[in-house]
Every structure is written in C-alpha cells, then in structure tokens.
Amino acid sequence: MGEVERATYDVVVIGAGPSGMASAVEAAAGGLRVALLDQFARVGGSYWRHNPEHLDDLAAVPLHHDWATFRRLRTRLQTVDVRTEHTVWALERRELGFRVRALRGEVERAAVVLDATSVVVATGTHDRVEPFEGWTLPGVLGAGGAQALLKGSLVAPGDRVALGGTGPLLLVVADGLLRSGVDVVAVAESGHPTKYGLHPTAWSGLASRSREAAAYVATLAQHRVPYLAGWGIRAAHGTDRVDGVTLATRRGRTKSYDVDALLVSHGFTPQLELLLALEPETRVDGDGSVVVIVDDQQRTSVPGLLATGEVTGVGGASLAILEGYAAGRALTDRPVDPAVLRRISVHRRFARTMHAVHVARGDWVRDLPDHELVCRCEEVTAGEVRTACRDLGVDDVRGAKLMTRAGMGLCQGRMCGRAVTDLVAETSRREPDVADSVRAGARLPATPVPLSVLATEDLTGDAT
Amino acid sequence: MSRGEARGAGPRRGESFGVSLDGAEVTAYDGDSVAAVLMREGHVSWRLTRHGNRPRGLFCGIGACQDCVVTVDGVDGVRACVAPATPGAEIRSNGGPSDG
Numbered sequence: 001m002g003e004v005e006r007a008t009y010d011v012v013v014i015g016a017g018p019s020g021m022a023s024a025v026e027a028a029a030g031g032l033r034v035a036l037l038d039q040f041a042r043v044g045g046s047y048w049r050h051n052p053e054h055l056d057d058l059a060a061v062p063l064h065h066d067w068a069t070f071r072r073l074r075t076r077l078q079t080v081d082v083r084t085e086h087t088v089w090a091l092e093r094r095e096l097g098f099r100v101r102a103l104r105g106e107v108e109r110a111a112v113v114l115d116a117t118s119v120v121v122a123t124g125t126h127d128r129v130e131p132f133e134g135w136t137l138p139g140v141l142g143a144g145g146a147q148a149l150l151k152g153s154l155v156a157p158g159d160r161v162a163l164g165g166t167g168p169l170l171l172v173v174a175d176g177l178l179r180s181g182v183d184v185v186a187v188a189e190s191g192h193p194t195k196y197g198l199h200p201t202a203w204s205g206l207a208s209r210s211r212e213a214a215a216y217v218a219t220l221a222q223h224r225v226p227y228l229a230g231w232g233i234r235a236a237h238g239t240d241r242v243d244g245v246t247l248a249t250r251r252g253r254t255k256s257y258d259v260d261a262l263l264v265s266h267g268f269t270p271q272l273e274l275l276l277a278l279e280p281e282t283r284v285d286g287d288g289s290v291v292v293i294v295d296d297q298q299r300t301s302v303p304g305l306l307a308t309g310e311v312t313g314v315g316g317a318s319l320a321i322l323e324g325y326a327a328g329r330a331l332t333d334r335p336v337d338p339a340v341l342r343r344i345s346v347h348r349r350f351a352r353t354m355h356a357v358h359v360a361r362g363d364w365v366r367d368l369p370d371h372e373l374v375c376r377c378e379e380v381t382a383g384e385v386r387t388a389c390r391d392l393g394v395d396d397v398r399g400a401k402l403m404t405r406a407g408m409g410l411c412q413g414r415m416c417g418r419a420v421t422d423l424v425a426e427t428s429r430r431e432p433d434v435a436d437s438v439r440a441g442a443r444l445p446a447t448p449v450p451l452s453v454l455a456t457e458d459l460t461g462d463a464t
Numbered sequence: 465m466s467r468g469e470a471r472g473a474g475p476r477r478g479e480s481f482g483v484s485l486d487g488a489e490v491t492a493y494d495g496d497s498v499a500a501v502l503m504r505e506g507h508v509s510w511r512l513t514r515h516g517n518r519p520r521g522l523f524c525g526i527g528a529c530q531d532c533v534v535t536v537d538g539v540d541g542v543r544a545c546v547a548p549a550t551p552g553a554e555i556r557s558n559g560g561p562s563d564g
Contacts, residue, residue: 039527041548042495046526051478051495060475085548087527106547107536126528138509138521145525145545153493153500154477157522180474240519241508271528376523376531379515410530415523448530448541 004111005104009035009081011331012100012116014088014274017045018069019309019320019327020122023298025076026328027120034080035114037102039087043077044070045124046144047317049152062179063151065172066317073321086112089445091119091274097304103453111453118304120327121275121292122320125268125310128289129165130364131382131419133372134236135264143265147173156182158261162245164188164233165265166358171216171227173263178223185257187220188231188247190266191358202353205346209318228255234367236262266360269418270311272438273446278302282435285313286355288418290438296341297330298323306330315351319344365419365426374423375416377409382423389427397437400424410448413437481551492549499525499532499544501555510534510544510557534558 009032013024016038024036036043044050048070054060055074061067083104090101097117104110127142129135139158143165146157160183163170167189174184196202203210220227230249237244246256267287276282280300281293291314292300292307300307306327309320322344326336368374370383388394388403397413397420400406406420407413413420417437425432478494483501492501499522502510509519511533523531525545532544535556549555 039546041497051476051493053476053478053495057476063475087546106542107539107553109539126524126526129524136518136520138519141522142524142526145522148525149497149500149503149522149545153496153504154475155496155500155504157503373516376520376529379513379518410533411528415529 004113006113006115007035007081009033009114009116011035011118011120012037012098012114013120013122014091014100015045015122015124015309016040016043016082016084017122017124017309017320018047018073018317019324020045020120021070021073021077022321022324023120023122023306023308023327023331024080024324025073026325027331028079029076030328030332030334032332035083035116036077036080037083037086037088037100037114039085039106041084043074043082043084046148049148051152051154063176069321083112087447088274089447089449091121091277093278093302103447103449109450109453118306118331120298120306120308120324120331121311122308122324123271123274123311125270125314126414127165127265128267128269128360128418129264129415130266130360131368131372131374131416132233132235132364133367133369134238134242136373136376137236137238137242138240139238139242139260140236140262140264143169143173143263144268146261146263147176150176150180154180156180156261157263158259159183160185160259161261161263162186162188162247162257162259163263164190164231164245164247165267166191166360167265167267168213168216168354168358169265170263171213171220173265174225175216175219178219178225184220184223184225185259186226186228186247186255188228188233189358190230190232190360192229193357194229195357196353199353199356202350205343206350209350231255232364233262233264267358268310268314269414270314271414272311273412273414273444275300275305275307275311276439277444277446278305280305280307282438284434286352287314287358288360288434289314290435296326296344297336298327299330313348313351314355315347319347319351322347365422368423374419375404375406375409375413377411377415378405378407380404380406385420385423386427389424395424395428395430396433397421397424412443412446483549483552484554486555486557496549497545498534498536498542498547498549498553498555501549502534502544502557507557512559
C-alpha cells in the first residue's frame with residue numbers, strides 16, 4: 001500500500017481552467033502559498049486543452065480561443081504549486097480550514113491529502129445532454145468533450161458530423177471542425193437565436209463577442225452548412241455505432257443525415273459535487289442549472305470557501321477569468337478593480353440573455369421511447385422510470401433511484417440527473433425539482449476511489 | 465493519415481512515441497489522452513456494458529461520465545479521456561467492437 005502524500009497551503013484551487021488559473025495566479029501574486037489542482041495532465045481546462053507544442057506554434061492559434069491570455073496566465077503560474085493529474089474526490093471542513101482528498105495519477109491512484117485555510121472551487125461544467133433515441137450509441141459525444149479532443153490531440157470525432165442541442169458552443173465547435181477539414185452536415189439549434197434581437201443591450205460592451213459570433217455564422221455559410229434554428233435531435237441511428245441522425249421541429253418536420261459522429265450539447269451542467277458536500281447556499285440559474293451563490297468577490301455562504309467560473313452560473317471563459325481574478329483579490333484582502341466588477345456585470349447580463357435565447361427543447365421527455373436508456377451507467381430505461389412513477393408511487397428523484405437504480409452508477413447521476421428529474425415530473429405531473437435532483441447526486445466520494453486508498457485514509461479523525 | 469485525424473497544414477502534434485494497444489504497437493503523441501490514441505486508431509467504442517452488452521466509448525470527454533473506462537498497465541476503470549498516453553503504456557480495450 002502506497003504512502004499518503006500530505007501538504008499544507010494557504011489556498012487550494014480545484015480546477016485549472018480559466019477561472020482556476022486566474023484565481024491561483026492572483027492569490028499567489030498577493031503572497032499566498034497556493035496549490036492548483038486539475039485531474040488532467042495539463043493546465044487550461046477543457047477550454048484551453050492543448051498539446052505542449054501549441055505553446056509556441058503560431059499555426060495553433062486559430063485552433064484555440066483567447067490563447068494569448070492562456071499563455072500569459074500560464075507563465076504567471078511559476079509561484080503556484082501546480083498539481084496536474086490530481087482528481088479530487090472529497091472536500092471536507094476541518095476545525096481550521098479545509099481538507100482536500102485527491103488521487104494522483106489516473107492509473108497510479110496515489111493518495112494525496114492537502115490541508116488549506118481557504119479553497120476555491122473552479123470545477124467548471126460538462127455538456128448537458130438530454131436523452132433521445134439512440135443517444136448511447138458510440139459516436140454520440142458531448143460537443144464540448146469533442147472539442148477538447150480536437151484541441152488536445154488534433155483528433156476529430158468523425159469525418160461526417162452533425163451537431164445538435166442549444167447554445168453558442170455548437171457554432172464554436174462546428175467552426176473548429178470545419179477548420180480541421182471535417183465535413184459538418186448540419187447544426188441543429190433548438191432555440192431561436194433571432195431572439196437576441198429582443199435583448200439589444202445584451203451585446204453592449206461585448207463587441208469582440210458579437211464579432212466572434214458573426215464570424216462563426218459566416219464560416220458556416222461559407223461551407224454551406226445549414227444552421228437549423230428551432231430544430232432538435234429526434235433520434236440517432238445505428239447498431240454498434242452512430243451512422244445517421246434524424247432532426248425534427250416541434251411541428252414534426254424531419255430531416256435525416258448520414259453521419260459518423262453526432263455532437264450534442266443542450267447547454268451545460270455545472271460540476272457542483274465537491275461544493276455541495278459543504279452545503280453552501282445555491283440557486284437555480286436562468287438555464288435551469290443549480291449554481292452556488294457568491295458575493296462580488298466570489299465568496300460562498302461557507303467562510304473560506306470560494307467558487308469561480310461556471311459553478312456560479314454558466315457564462316463563458318471571459319467571465320470566468322474575471323471571477324478568478326476577483327477571488328484571488330478577496331483571498332489576499334485586496335480590493336477588486338471597479339472596472340473588473342463592471343465587466344463582470346456586463347458578462348453576467350449577456351449570460352442571462354444567452355440563457356433566455358438558448359432554451360433546451362424541453363419536450364424531449366415525451367418523445368423518449370420506453371425502451372431507450374435514461375441512465376447510461378445502470379442501463380435503466382425511460383419505461384422503467386415511468387412504470388415506477390405510475391405503479392409504485394414514485395414522485396421524486398430519490399424514489400426513482402431507489403426503485404430503478406437510475407443515477408446509482410459510477411457517474412452518480414451526473415449524466416442522467418436532469419433527465420430523470422424531468423421524466424419523473426412529467427409522469428407524476430409535478431413541477432421538476434432540479435435542486436433536489438442535484439442534491440440527490442451529491443455524494444462523496446465525488447469520483448470512484450479504490451479501496452486501497454480508502455484504507456489509507458483517516459476519514460474520521462483529526463489531522464495527523 | 466488515419467481516419468479521424470484532423471486534416472490541413474494546421475497545428476503541430478506533440479512528440480511521438482509508441483504505446484501498446486491490445487498488444488499491437490501504435491503511435492501516440494505528447495498531449496494525447498488514451499482516448500485520443502484509441503480514436504486516432506479508428507476505435508469508436510472499447511468496452512461493453514455489464515447488463516446490455518452494449519458498446520461504449522467516449523461520451524462526455526471531460527472525465528465525468530465514466531463511459532470511456534479502459535484498462536491501462538493492468539489497472540481497470542481508467543478514464544481514457546483523462547489518462548494521458550505515456551511511452552510504453554499498455555492499453556487494453558475490453559471487448560467493444562471496432563472498425564479500426
């Protein structure tokens with residue numbers, strides 16, 4: 001059995017994406033001893049996933065976004081203890097500060113225990129994927145996950161690709177694929193982006209963002225890729241892998257395409273598992289996500305616990321970086337530049353508009369056939385959940401979990417939590433309680449932990 | 465160029481090295497995840513589910529869903545999207561069909 005590595009810091013930042021990097025850099029600049037943890041092998045998060053060659057490769061610049069900012073932040077990490085390949089599985093309150101338990105190395109899985117006065121949780125999001133017929137076929141991937149694969153390894157998910165769901169990410173990913181020579185056959189956006197016109201002030205102060213959006217639309221037009229507003233994914237087809245997709249409107253018009261990959265994002269799910277163990281105050285955001293409530297310096301309701309980036313509300317990398325900076329200032333008792341606070345409010349206003357425009361289709365739950373899986377891990381079908389509601393009196397996510405095992409698998413309901421919530425609500429004719437479903441899934445360990453590591457942990461006693 | 469590889473003059477890949485994939489030597493590049501190696505070699509799935517015996521591969525791509533787990537250096541349950549490919553690593557898929 002391996003030794004447990006222990007260390008103590010002023011601050012542990014969990015997640016080395018844009019906001020985590022900015023938090024760590026700013027806290028270290030204020031003189032604190034900071035550790036920055038990330039489960040992946042390199043800093044940057046999914047947004048700045050890269051290979052080491054990209055750092056001085058001009059040809060890599062178009063592949064990335066805001067690359068100069070990444071390079072600048074990365075350089076400033078010199079005074080931070082960067083701990084990549086650390087997967088955090090527990091975050092606990094101690095008498096003074098916090099204890100962070102991690103596994104070092106996805107293969108090695110060595111036990112690491114870090115104590116800190118303050119913790120910044122910057123764990124970001126994953127793609128939200130609403131189930132549809134065929135959604136478990138290989139080749140159906142999260143759009144953000146596929147983009148990370150392309151950025152990190154220059155591997156495209158297929159040669160002939162469709163994208164579906166809702167949100168600006170679909171355009172960003174389509175643009176990246178087209179630049180890499182991939183044939184993009186269609187982009188199905190279930191929202192109606194023309195509704196941005198109803199919020200003319202949303203773009204003010206965000207000229208670069210509107211130019212960027214226009215450029216993506218132009219790239220699609222240049223490659224004659226249809227951008228289908230108001231269309232959702234009806235079904236993915238195939239036996240052992242996806243070979244086709246049918247898109248549909250609410251009124252039942254359909255279009256079908258042959259594809260070898262289907263990339264999906266119905267917005268994002270903030271990764272709150274570690275935070276919720278400490279029970280900070282939360283709210284339901286405009287996109288239906290449960291997020292953590294923070295003040296203007298990113299402090300949660302739990303003293304010493306800060307949160308930055310998408311876990312405080314999905315708003316994109318630019319906002320996340322500013323929030324990281326604000327958190328770093330808060331940790332070192334320095335004021336936040338008022339101009340930064342103004343930028344944060346501009347970005348948050350845009351995020352509210354984005355959430356209003358890019359609404360996930362919502363009525364998928366009626367279309368999901370009884371035989372289709374809703375929980376990928378435990379292989380629980382929509383029909384099993386419906387039966388539990390109708391015949392066994394189940395009317396919430398916990399009940400569905402107990403009776404069907406939906407959400408009880410390795411991902412702990414991360415992938416199916418929202419879907420099961422909606423399915424239970426539809427069948428039992430109640431309002432969906434998203435917050436309840438998120439709490440139901442928030443169990444430690446936040447990731448599977450080998451028994452050999454659990455055996456090395458003093459899980460109840462004080463620091464040794 | 466292998467299937468699934470991004471085309472064009474484009475950005476450089478990391479330094480190349482060899483890994484073992486189901487006993488065969490294949491090329492990986494610095495910065496690759498194990499999933500990237502599998503997909504560059506044409507695999508879209510690399511395990512079968514416990515109950516339905518259905519193929520699975522990369523899904524969320526960022527370490528959350530546990531769908532892409534694979535065996536590396538004899539260790540089961542390794543998230544292929546998270547684990548970096550390292551020189552000489554032995555990757556074993558767990559029975560998913562492949563078209564590679």
